[in-house]
Amino acid sequence: MATKYLTKIGYRIIARNVSCRHGEIDIIASDGDEIVFVEVRTRSKGWMMPPECTVGPEKMKKLKRAARIWTEKRNYTGFWRIDLIAVTLDDDELSSIEHIKEITEGIE
Amino acid sequence: MNSVSGMTLKGVKAVAVEVEVEITGGLFNISVVGLPDAAVREARERVRAALRSVGITLRGRVAINLAPADIPKEGALLDLAIAVGIASVQGGVRVKKPSLFIGELALDGRLRKVRGAVPAAFLAVEKGWDLYIPEENAAEVSLVEGVSAWKVRSLGELFAHLRNEIELPAVEHCEADYAPPQADPDFADIKGQSVAKRALEIAAAGHHNILLVGSPGSGKTLLARALKGILPPLSDKELMEVLLLRSTVGDSASSVRERPFRSVHHTASAVALCGGGTTLRPGEISLASRGVLFLDEFPEFTRDVLEALRQPLEDGQITVSRASGSVVYPAKVLMVAACNPCPCGYSGDPVERCTCSPSALERYRRRLSGPILDRIDLHLSIPRLLPEELVSLEGKCGESSAEVAERVRRAREIQTKRWSRYGIGSNSEIPEKLLRRNITLSPEVKGFLLQALNRVRLSGRGLSRILKVSRTIADLDAAEDIRLEHIAEALSYREGEALSWMKS
Numbered sequence A: 001m002a003t004k005y006l007t008k009i010g011y012r013i014i015a016r017n018v019s020c021r022h023g024e025i026d027i028i029a030s031d032g033d034e035i036v037f038v039e040v041r042t043r044s045k046g047w048m049m050p051p052e053c054t055v056g057p058e059k060m061k062k063l064k065r066a067a068r069i070w071t072e073k074r075n076y077t078g079f080w081r082i083d084l085i086a087v088t089l090d091d092d093e094l095s096s097i098e099h100i101k102e103i104t105e106g107i108e
Numbered sequence B: 001m002n003s004v005s006g007m008t009l010k011g012v013k014a015v016a017v018e019v020e021v022e023i024t025g026g027l028f029n030i031s032v033v034g035l036p037d038a039a040v041r042e043a044r045e046r047v048r049a050a051l052r053s054v055g056i057t058l059r060g061r062v063a064i065n066l067a068p069a070d071i072p073k074e075g076a077l078l079d080l081a082i083a084v085g086i087a088s089v090q091g092g093v094r095v096k097k098p099s100l101f102i103g104e105l106a107l108d109g110r111l112r113k114v115r116g117a118v119p120a121a122f123l124a125v126e127k128g129w130d131l132y133i134p135e136e137n138a139a140e141v142s143l144v145e146g147v148s149a150w151k152v153r154s155l156g157e158l159f160a161h162l163r164n165e166i167e168l169p170a171v172e173h174c175e176a177d178y179a180p181p182q183a184d185p186d187f188a189d190i191k192g193q194s195v196a197k198r199a200l201e202i203a204a205a206g207h208h209n210i211l212l213v214g215s216p217g218s219g220k221t222l223l224a225r226a227l228k229g230i231l232p233p234l235s236d237k238e239l240m241e242v243l244l245l246r247s248t249v250g251d252s253a254s255s256v257r258e259r260p261f262r263s264v265h266h267t268a269s270a271v272a273l274c275g276g277g278t279t280l281r282p283g284e285i286s287l288a289s290r291g292v293l294f295l296d297e298f299p300e301f302t303r304d305v306l307e308a309l310r311q312p313l314e315d316g317q318i319t320v321s322r323a324s325g326s327v328v329y330p331a332k333v334l335m336v337a338a339c340n341p342c343p344c345g346y347s348g349d350p351v352e353r354c355t356c357s358p359s360a361l362e363r364y365r366r367r368l369s370g371p372i373l374d375r376i377d378l379h380l381s382i383p384r385l386l387p388e389e390l391v392s393l394e395g396k397c398g399e400s401s402a403e404v405a406e407r408v409r410r411a412r413e414i415q416t417k418r419w420s421r422y423g424i425g426s427n428s429e430i431p432e433k434l435l436r437r438n439i440t441l442s443p444e445v446k447g448f449l450l451q452a453l454n455r456v457r458l459s460g461r462g463l464s465r466i467l468k469v470s471r472t473i474a475d476l477d478a479a480e481d482i483r484l485e486h487i488a489e490a491l492s493y494r495e496g497e498a499l500s501w502m503k504s
């Protein structure tokens, strides 16, 4: 569902479910000249917590590390970012998709 | 050389801060190099949001370098320069001429007023740079001659201007008013008080600090305010100094040559009065520079605060130190101190009775004495006018401030002529050595003075003050020599004379 959505908004899917020893990346796609690492969260309706709160600092660190290793392995020096896609299900039916761009802080 | 600069303040001077931006690939991240304070960290968030508002999304590693690195910087002042620096690397904005950008950014890209626009204008003139300022700072900048400045309302407008899509409005130069400012209150509006008005005239003429002693309701504050109205209008140079200081604290400018008047409450801290603080600002004594500093309820000020006032009153400037170095602010004030004659306020009053105990009076006297009194040449008792006196005075209020100001101006001219070769401007500044050498008294006048000295006890300093004030009174008379009546009048303003119960 998330890949379908990304394709629809013009992203090109590069890979899915890429795992390395630092964890898994759900989707890797390109948004123009930028590579986007996408974390997908699925939840059922009625869940009140905003989706970006479901990614804790530990998980964040892992995502960043995995993404960095992926870019380094390919000698990629361009721009990249980490997005979150929250899929909400209602009785296994898709109810909504939320896309939060750039969930990293970026401020040191 | 980079063409994008911001600035930070060192005292009343603007120091150029060069903004260099480098953007490389990777995960989004902003780093600022160059000893930024906490505010620069906040600036990054404002800059990022403001850039987003004009459609520039930051990505990759954004490295901002602020040079020179070793001076402390104030974040909000640098917002605009940082935003332009980034946009010139990643936003299709080109800065062709070396330019100075100042302004604080709101999250929606609008530009907010900053302090220090006048110092920035002087810096831009000195370097021959273009200057971009928030629209709200335009009035003060317009008074600076020779500046080539543009009014900016928002980041979007500025970028459109830099891309040659629109033309921003330029700041038109505005001449300072030539007309003398309106006195407020005017001497003619103050009933009675002829002795006080005369003493204020002497204070204004010779730049003598003055102490007003009077019951509550005797009009001390009104008289203090009236003093600025009989001082000559600010000269071009003085006006620029006043403008610089006001701009440094973010006060709006005025093209009127009115002298500053700052009233300070006794609860004010030494920092509020003398300057300093984490963001290093000038204090009240500097904001009153070239004008009048009014300290009401003078004995209530703490020793620390009064002690801190001593040096600036002597030097006409104040040095404020902090870890990163010290700055000097102008502090050339005419001080008016005011107090009640006693703790209850009614000693010597024609109607009310003083209810103070002898020990309370003694404590009050001790608080009133002290080193700062050395800087006060004129002591004056202000009588409270009774209602019937006020009525009988109806319609006769005496001269206007303009008439008195003219005598003050002439007396100041005489002093300038006499003292300029010694590097002093007024009789109050005459050093002890010069006083002895340059003020000669006829045998008759000397005899009178000696006689008077036998009657009243006077310290060496007290005698010097009498001589300085006598000189000013003689100058108001345009008299070459100090005459007997000049000395006699000066004696009536001496320390202790104003507090009747102190003499015993």
Ligand SMILES: [Zn+2]
Pocket (backbone or CB within 6 Å): B342, B343, B344, B345, B346, B347, B354, B355, B356
């Ligand atoms: Zn009393």
